[in-house]
Amino acid sequence: MKALCSWIESRTGLCGWLAACGAARVPGRVCLCRSLPFVLGFAFVFQAITGIFLLMRYCPSAASAWESVYWLQYEVQGGWLLRAVHHYCGQAVLVLVGVQFVVMILRGAYRAPREFVFWCVLLLGIVTLGLLLTGDLLAWDENSRSATLTRVNFLQSLPEVGGALFKLAAAGPEFGSLTLSQFTTLHALLLPAAFLVLLVLRWWFARRATTVEAAEAPAGSPYWPRQVAANLVGCLVFLTVVFALALAHGTTGDGRGVALGSPANPAEFYEAARPEWAFMGLYGMSEFKVFGGGGTVVHIFIAPSIMLCLFLLMPFTGRFKIGHVLNIVLVVVLLVGDVYLSYKIYARDDSDPLHQAAIRQSQLAAARIPVLIRHHGGIPPEGPLALLRNDPKTQGPALFKRHCATCHDWVGGAADDIKAEESSAPNLFAFGSREKIAGLLDPKQIAGDEYFGNTAFKRGKMVDFVREMFSDMEPEDLEDRNLLVMALSAEAKLPAQKVIDQKDAEQIAEGRELIVDYCTDCHQFGKSGRLGTAPELTGYASREWTVGIIANPADPRFYGKNNDRMQAYAESDDETKNLMTNREIEVLTDWLRGDWYEPEGSGQ
Amino acid sequence: MENVSSSGKNKPSCACGCAATPANEPRRGFLAKATTLVLGGAALGTPLIVGLISFLNPLRQKTQAGRFYRVATLEALPDDDTPLKFPIIADRKDAWTLHKNVPIGSVFLRRVGPKQIKALSVICPHAGCFIGYDAAAGGFLCPCHTAHFDLDGRREDPEDSPSPRDMDTLDGVEIRGDEIWVKYEQFQMGIAKKVVKR
Numbered sequence: 001m002k003a004l005c006s007w008i009e010s011r012t013g014l015c016g017w018l019a020a021c022g023a024a025r026v027p028g029r030v031c032l033c034r035s036l037p038f039v040l041g042f043a044f045v046f047q048a049i050t051g052i053f054l055l056m057r058y059c060p061s062a063a064s065a066w067e068s069v070y071w072l073q074y075e076v077q078g079g080w081l082l083r084a085v086h087h088y089c090g091q092a093v094l095v096l097v098g099v100q101f102v103v104m105i106l107r108g109a110y111r112a113p114r115e116f117v118f119w120c121v122l123l124l125g126i127v128t129l130g131l132l133l134t135g136d137l138l139a140w141d142e143n144s145r146s147a148t149l150t151r152v153n154f155l156q157s158l159p160e161v162g163g164a165l166f167k168l169a170a171a172g173p174e175f176g177s178l179t180l181s182q183f184t185t186l187h188a189l190l191l192p193a194a195f196l197v198l199l200v201l202r203w204w205f206a207r208r209a210t211t212v213e214a215a216e217a218p219a220g221s222p223y224w225p226r227q228v229a230a231n232l233v234g235c236l237v238f239l240t241v242v243f244a245l246a247l248a249h250g251t252t253g254d255g256r257g258v259a260l261g262s263p264a265n266p267a268e269f270y271e272a273a274r275p276e277w278a279f280m281g282l283y284g285m286s287e288f289k290v291f292g293g294g295g296t297v298v299h300i301f302i303a304p305s306i307m308l309c310l311f312l313l314m315p316f317t318g319r320f321k322i323g324h325v326l327n328i329v330l331v332v333v334l335l336v337g338d339v340y341l342s343y344k345i346y347a348r349d350d351s352d353p354l355h356q357a358a359i360r361q362s363q364l365a366a367a368r369i370p371v372l373i374r375h376h377g378g379i380p381p382e383g384p385l386a387l388l389r390n391d392p393k394t395q396g397p398a399l400f401k402r403h404c405a406t407c408h409d410w411v412g413g414a415a416d417d418i419k420a421e422e423s424s425a426p427n428l429f430a431f432g433s434r435e436k437i438a439g440l441l442d443p444k445q446i447a448g449d450e451y452f453g454n455t456a457f458k459r460g461k462m463v464d465f466v467r468e469m470f471s472d473m474e475p476e477d478l479e480d481r482n483l484l485v486m487a488l489s490a491e492a493k494l495p496a497q498k499v500i501d502q503k504d505a506e507q508i509a510e511g512r513e514l515i516v517d518y519c520t521d522c523h524q525f526g527k528s529g530r531l532g533t534a535p536e537l538t539g540y541a542s543r544e545w546t547v548g549i550i551a552n553p554a555d556p557r558f559y560g561k562n563n564d565r566m567q568a569y570a571e572s573d574d575e576t577k578n579l580m581t582n583r584e585i586e587v588l589t590d591w592l593r594g595d596w597y598e599p600e601g602s603g604q
Numbered sequence: 605m606e607n608v609s610s611s612g613k614n615k616p617s618c619a620c621g622c623a624a625t626p627a628n629e630p631r632r633g634f635l636a637k638a639t640t641l642v643l644g645g646a647a648l649g650t651p652l653i654v655g656l657i658s659f660l661n662p663l664r665q666k667t668q669a670g671r672f673y674r675v676a677t678l679e680a681l682p683d684d685d686t687p688l689k690f691p692i693i694a695d696r697k698d699a700w701t702l703h704k705n706v707p708i709g710s711v712f713l714r715r716v717g718p719k720q721i722k723a724l725s726v727i728c729p730h731a732g733c734f735i736g737y738d739a740a741a742g743g744f745l746c747p748c749h750t751a752h753f754d755l756d757g758r759r760e761d762p763e764d765s766p767s768p769r770d771m772d773t774l775d776g777v778e779i780r781g782d783e784i785w786v787k788y789e790q791f792q793m794g795i796a797k798k799v800v801k802r
Contacts (some may be wrong), residue, residue: 378702
């Protein structure tokens with residue numbers, strides 16, 4: 001052992017160097033409070049190790065970035081934990097650097113002989129911000145793409161060079177695959193290298209400063225092993241915090257660790273896009289125009305640059321007593337201002353219904369997409385958005401809002417109710433269900449707002465008929481009406497009524513005969529009655545029927561020439577001439593009918 | 605080594621006052637060193653373990669082989685015993701991506717009777733190159749390291765062949781109507797024994 005050591009020592013000098021490091025003395029007793037720089041170094045090693053493992057599974061391109069993160073988050077054992085600890089450790093590094101920075105200023109330790117130590121810490125902070133900003137984009141979900149895009153877009157506001165800078169930062173005229181590849185290189189290679197160099201320099205300068213001071217200071221305790229042990233205890237405390245954050249959302253379920261949003265959609269901008277908390281103060285400063293009407297350039301570029309210059313000059317201004325006091329005041333003002341502006345942004349967003357709605361919408365999509373991917377057996381080559389685009393559960397409401405909610409309500413008393421801009425047509429909630437049809441055949445309801453109240457049919461034959469037939473009913477008429485409702489609703493073949501439709505097969509068969517008796521003077525049902533006066537009742541509210549009426553309500557099969565105001569959404573055979581594509585109408589129909597995939601045991 | 609004090613004056617260099625009373629020289633005991641090493645191991649081991657759990661995930665994944673696929677019709681095969689190469693068309697899962705109806709591999713089919721078909725894997729047991737049919741020699745030839753096989757897939761020169769075993773036969777061949785269905789399997793390379801790869 002001795003021989004081995006002396007051989008290594010003679011060739012490398014490492015042993016002597018290590019021994020010298022270990023023999024170095026700390027002033028006073030061994031203390032946990034001195035472990036901050038060591039913990040920062042450890043945090044870097046932690047990020048390097050977890051980062052390398054992440055990089056092994058990450059594919060930086062617009063077509064696979066989100067997918068590979070999805071794979072890690074949902075399919076790889078422990079992948080979610082790896083992501084989560086890397087994420088939270090990154091945030092914690094910023095806190096560590098920030099605490100060191102503030103402590104150095106408050107205690108005057110930025111002055112001689114520690115000017116270079118201070119500058120290193122300042123630059124470490126800037127590199128950490130860069131790491132957070134570049135790392136944020138890599139998941140390529142809605143928020144990360146949109147929020148990073150706005151931040152890079154700010155470059156364009158710089159006069160003359162803005163356009164060129166944006167192209168360089170995005171590695172092209174638009175955000176896309178090359179942006180991801182460039183940000184990955186920055187995040188996983190260049191910035192960590194800069195961080196490491198600064199760490200080493202910081203350590204080197206601090207060691208020199210200590211030697212300068214040691215001449216005056218009394219002999220303290222040796223560094224090895226007790227101070228190292230204290231430093232390591234500091235590291236373990238740090239680790240505990242990181243893991244507590246990573247495990248805060250539980251260890252099971254899709255939301256564990258750091259939630260992955262729904263995939264970035266270049267055709268849409270995420271309305272609730274916000275920067276990470278570290279940049280929230282800056283965002284607030286620009287949002288609330290702290291510096292008046294100076295605009296983006298002043299708030300995003302000039303003001304932070306001035307602050308940076310003030311920080312860089314602190315070791316010199318701090319030589320004077322008044323300068324030191326002013327430096328402390330500046331730091332305190334900035335800290336309080338940052339917290340205050342961040343708080344104002346969070347408070348504003350919390351009370352903004354549009355912002356909250358956008359978040360809810362995004363969370364719904366984010367929760368839905370793993371379900372769709374599992375159901376499909378994987379992600380199609382066209383990407384996960386293709387699955388989402390054809391999903392009635394998430395796309396239905398959007399299509400309804402865009403095309404139907406000008407007149408129709410979709411209100412069932414739940415949080416996701418859709419209220420029409422100006423309600424002037426039947427409420428389409430639970431369309432085709434027994435409850436809905438029972439109301440239609442109820443003299444008290446048929447001319448109300450829920451049904452024909454705001455339409456031309458308010459004074460139509462159907463309202464007259466219902467009033468005449470069902471106003472003063474004998475008990476057996478009531479029974480007839482019940483059978484009618486069951487039979488007509490069974491035509492819809494609603495997934496939600498599958499069980500009761502099967503159970504009530506006998507009554508439904510009876511009801512079908514009653515439909516012929518009651519309704520076929522105006523409506524066609526099976527072979528009875530004829531088209532042209534009122535909508536066909538064969539397959540009423542079924543998928544095919546609903547698609548048909550949306551495509552063209554004025555078709556003789558539906559309202560014919562009696563059609564009130566409803567538009568034909570797919571009148572032409574040429575899809576490009578229509579208001580909606582056939583696929584969109586199918587998705588909308590499936591949503592209206594509650595017909596979409598839900599995994600077993602989801603309680604729906 | 606680290607010192608947060610701004611000067612050497614006799615004021616506490618640390619908020620907790622630890623520098624005010626220099627402690628006695630601690631003994632550099634074995635216990636202290638061992639504790640330090642254990643703490644260091646725990647600190648470094650944690651990220652390594654978390655990373656390794658994900659890193660080892662591929663061991664849980666299985667190949668897609670082992671199912672029957674419709675490969676060809678009986679008419680597609682010549683009446684003599686010339687082997688023909690057919691692609692296996694199926695859904696291929698590449699990590700997260702599901703490719704529908706794409707070639708996932710190939711097999712050689714050869715008619716040995718009116719309704720009797722033999723299937724051979726095209727993958728050379730030596731290093732996994734795709735073996736070709738050598739019409740001139742009336743056998744198979746692997747282009748990478750020139751392993752020769754006869755029509756039944758037996759090595760021509762078992763002693764000298766680079767291949768450690770004969771070509772892998774696919775034993776699950778079924779005739780359903782006029783369709784040929786093959787149970788597609790892959791085998792571990794480089795060993796003398798034919799072992800299904802999972």
